[in-house]
Amino acid sequence: xxxPGSVRIRGGTGDAxxxxxxxxxxxxxxxxxxxGRGSGIFLHEVGPGYATAGCVSLPxxxxxxxxxxxDPAASPRIVMAPRQVLARYRPA
Numbered sequence: 001x002x003x004p005g006s007v008r009i010r011g012g013t014g015d016a017x018x019x020x021x022x023x024x025x026x027x028x029x030x031x032x033x034x035x036g037r038g039s040g041i042f043l044h045e046v047g048p049g050y051a052t053a054g055c056v057s058l059p060x061x062x063x064x065x066x067x068x069x070x071d072p073a074a075s076p077r078i079v080m081a082p083r084q085v086l087a088r089y090r091p092a
Contacts, residue, residue, distance in 0.1 A: 020046065025070060026040060027042060029041040
């Protein structure tokens with residue numbers, strides 16, 4: 001199953017074969033790539049007992065809901081902030 005702006009990775013070895021990367025979306029970061037600034041940030045499933053290395057992770061059901069909603073043409077943004085300051089990031 002695919003979603004707009006998402007990538008599905010199946011099988012493979014290493015990180016690409018890990019279950020938390022079955023469904024993911026690329027969050028625009030360091031594009032075009034500049035050395036020393038990291039390779040990217042991804043929205044993916046939270047792995048059991050694992051923290052991310054700077055990515056954004058959600059439980060599978062929540063991730064699938066976001067991927068179904070996601071429309072890259074609308075230039076969506078992911079904001080990570082305390083709940084009490086989120087309002088300042090809402091579109092005018």
